[in-house]
Amino acid sequence: xxxxxxxxxxxxxxLITAKGLELVRSCEALVYDVLVAPELVAEAPDDALLIPRAxxxxxxxxxxxxxxxxxxxxxxxxxxxxxxxxxxxxxxAFALAEAGVPFEVVPGVSALSAVPASAAIPLTHRGVxxxxxxxxxxxxxGEELDYEHLAKTPGTLVVFMGLTHLPEIVAGxxxxxxxxxxxxxxxxxxxxxxxxxxxxxxxxxxxxxDGLVSPALLVxxxxxxxxxxxxxxxxxxxxxxx
Amino acid sequence: xxxxxxxxxxxxxxLITAKGLELVRSCEALVYDVLVAPELVAEAPDDALLIPRAxxxxxxxxxxxxxxxxxxxxxxxxxxxxxxxxxxxxxxAFALAEAGVPFEVVPGVSALSAVPASAAIPLTHRGVxxxxxxxxxxxxxGEELDYEHLAKTPGTLVVFMGLTHLPEIVAGxxxxxxxxxxxxxxxxxxxxxxxxxxxxxxxxxxxxxDGLVSPALLVxxxxxxxxxxxxxxxxxxxxxxx
Numbered sequence: 187x188x189x190x191x192x193x194x195x196x197x198x199x200x201l202i203t204a205k206g207l208e209l210v211r212s213c214e215a216l217v218y219d220v221l222v223a224p225e226l227v228a229e230a231p232d233d234a235l236l237i238p239r240a241x242x243x244x245x246x247x248x249x250x251x252x253x254x255x256x257x258x259x260x261x262x263x264x265x266x267x268x269x270x271x272x273x274x275x276x277x278x279a280f281a282l283a284e285a286g287v288p289f290e291v292v293p294g295v296s297a298l299s300a301v302p303a304s305a306a307i308p309l310t311h312r313g314v315x316x317x318x319x320x321x322x323x324x325x326x327x328g329e330e331l332d333y334e335h336l337a338k339t340p341g342t343l344v345v346f347m348g349l350t351h352l353p354e355i356v357a358g359x360x361x362x363x364x365x366x367x368x369x370x371x372x373x374x375x376x377x378x379x380x381x382x383x384x385x386x387x388x389x390x391x392x393x394x395x396d397g398l399v400s401p402a403l404l405v406x407x408x409x410x411x412x413x414x415x416x417x418x419x420x421x422x423x424x425x426x427x428x
Numbered sequence: 429x430x431x432x433x434x435x436x437x438x439x440x441x442x443l444i445t446a447k448g449l450e451l452v453r454s455c456e457a458l459v460y461d462v463l464v465a466p467e468l469v470a471e472a473p474d475d476a477l478l479i480p481r482a483x484x485x486x487x488x489x490x491x492x493x494x495x496x497x498x499x500x501x502x503x504x505x506x507x508x509x510x511x512x513x514x515x516x517x518x519x520x521a522f523a524l525a526e527a528g529v530p531f532e533v534v535p536g537v538s539a540l541s542a543v544p545a546s547a548a549i550p551l552t553h554r555g556v557x558x559x560x561x562x563x564x565x566x567x568x569x570g571e572e573l574d575y576e577h578l579a580k581t582p583g584t585l586v587v588f589m590g591l592t593h594l595p596e597i598v599a600g601x602x603x604x605x606x607x608x609x610x611x612x613x614x615x616x617x618x619x620x621x622x623x624x625x626x627x628x629x630x631x632x633x634x635x636x637x638d639g640l641v642s643p644a645l646l647v648x649x650x651x652x653x654x655x656x657x658x659x660x661x662x663x664x665x666x667x668x669x670x
Contacts, residue, residue, distance in 0.1 A: 195445065196535070203537060204449050205442030269550075271541045271560070276550035276651075279658055286665035293438070293542035293619075295445060299513045300535035308511075308518035310564075317574075318513070319581075320560040322552075332559075332582060339561075339581070340574060377535075409518075416521055423528035 189255040189282055191275045193268040193294015194218070198377040199225035201295045206264075209292065213262040215254045217247070221266040221401060223378075235259075244274060248281035255287035268296040272322050272346055298344055301376030301403045305383040306420075307413030309342050315409050317341030323351045323404070331355070337362035342407040348400045349374070353392045355404065364388060369410035374398040385410055431497040431524055433517050435510040435536015436460070440619040441467035443537045448506075451534065455504040457496045459489070463508040463643060465620075477501075486516060490523035497529035510538040514564050514588055540586055543618030543645045547625040548662075549655030551584050557651045559583030565593045565646070573597070579604035584649040590642045591616070595634045597646065606630060611652035616640040627652055 190209050195201035202210075210216065210226060215235040218227055230236060235254075239247060247263075254261045269275025269291055282289040298320055299309050309318045321331055323345040336343060337359050345355055352372065360366055366389035373383040374395075384394040388406055395402075432451050437443035444452075452458065452468060457477040460469055472478060477496075481489060489505075496503045511517025511533055524531040540562055541551050551560045563573055565587040578585060579601050587597055594614065602608055608631035615625040616637075626636040630648055637644075 193537075198447070200447030200450075201445045201535060203437065203443045204446055205440070207446050208442075268537075268541045268545075270545045270552070272552050272558075274554065276553045276654060276658065279548075279550075280661065283658055283662035283665055286668060288666070289662075291545045291548075293443060293537050293545050295435075295510075295535050295537050296541060298540075299510045299538060303512045303533045303535050306521075306533075308521075310512070310514050311518045312516065316514075316564060318562040320562075321583075322558060335581065339577065341563075412518060416518065416525055419522065420525035420531075423525055424530070426528060 189251050189261040189263060189287055189289040190292055191263050191265065191269045191278055191289060192292040193273070194222045194226055194264045194266055195295040196267055196297040196300040196377045197223065197375060199223040201300060201377060202226055203292060203294060206292050206294060209262050210264065212260065214259040215261045216264060217250065217261065218264040219266045222264050226264065244277060248278055251278055252281055252285040252287055255282060256285065268294045271296045271298060297346065297376065297403055301373045302344070302405050304376040304381055305371055305373045305413060306417045307371060307405055307409055309344070309409060311409050311412045314412055315341040315407055318344065320344045323347030323355045331358060333358035333362035337364040342405065342409050345404040347402060347404060349395060349398060349402045352395060352404065356388060356392045359388060359406070368406055369408060371405045371410045371413070372398060372402050373405070374400070374402040376403060385414055431493050431503040431505060431529055431531040432534055433505050433507065433511045433520055433531060434534040435515070436464045436468055436506045436508055437537040438509055438539040438542040438619045439465065439617060441465040443542060443619060444468055445534060445536060448534050448536060451504050452506065454502065456501040457503045458506060459492060459503065460506040461508045464506050468506065486519060490520055493520055494523055494527040494529055497524060498527065510536045513538045513540060539588065539618065539645055543615045544586070544647050546618040546623055547613055547615045547655060548659045549613060549647055549651055551586070551651060553651050553654045556654055557583040557649055560586065562586045565589030565597045573600060575600035575604035579606040584647065584651050587646040589644060589646060591637060591640060591644045594637060594646065598630060598634045601630065601648070610648055611650060613647045613652045613655070614640060614644050615647070616642070616644040618645060627656055
């Protein structure tokens, strides 16, 4: 019996790891987050127990994993992104460890880099950004963001968030002195076919997201301009060649 | 013709994405970094051109990719970790875009989370860390780290580095006022069978790495203690059950 805490990746089902996919294909029980691609759930064996997380609270999920693991099943807990990057995988790991249920973590591609990449934005770029800072803007995290410090942090800032929190996050950064002309992007459903993104200055970004949906991610920093330039060069070159 | 900039993941060949593996298996030319697992290079078709990066400079790699792409080949550029996280993927993308060669980025699992996870350390943990900061400690990056700011940054600090730079990085953080008792870990060859890690206080960590080899990654923050606790609970539970 083993419970595998597996990262499903950022949205595109092709971005699960080879190892993670193999585990899904041979599991006896699959417990999966709402944001996990249906194509991945469909990879589980026909006779596997399929349990959507849906409305279960974290403590209920922890208990469920312990129960399934204790029954001797091969259990895959499929989580969006990476289990150990704002994925609360640590809490599930503790619950399993305390119950004596063997577990392993199989990392996944985090939205952190993959979602900006889907909008042509590199997180780091020579001469532009050599530091990446990641925070969560979901109120659910229970933490208040330290805007004073974040506004002074060099490099690229990435905020995992629901779109409803965007105005307050932008206002917090601006009030703490972040340059209102800093390039910013919001990427919605990044890496999925229905992905969309908008770019603008930090001051205007919150006014540009009409029609975008959660999950979304905010990128703040000069790499956003690098991404726009990259997209423009590529488009120009293709136009010349066409 | 397309050049695919593909992340190979952090070391364990099973951590490449399903999409990346499929591209390697069907490519006509494979240009790969030294740190890429040999098992992945072996997945390329028998008649594919195999080109190790070896001693090529970045500008030479850029030129090579443009040449291979312009010849109409399906080219996979396989890079350690993720192409857009200290991977210089942006530079290769610009070279291709400027030459009018179509390209796509296929994200990979970055060492950022996967390597700490291999030592049971979550990057974030409820009530312990809700912020992750990533910098590169390779002198090759040409950037000087802003120790004053980093020492005051809350949450988890991750430094990609060669082991030779560890003493100066630790000294920089301590001189800037980072608490010498902050838990720290160095993970060497994380996610690989020969992976090793050590943990200690920030003040002592540089004295504990004898026998470890590059590539290595430094983690500084209370999540290191969470990882130690997790490993201890799991070991205790298994001992009780045995």
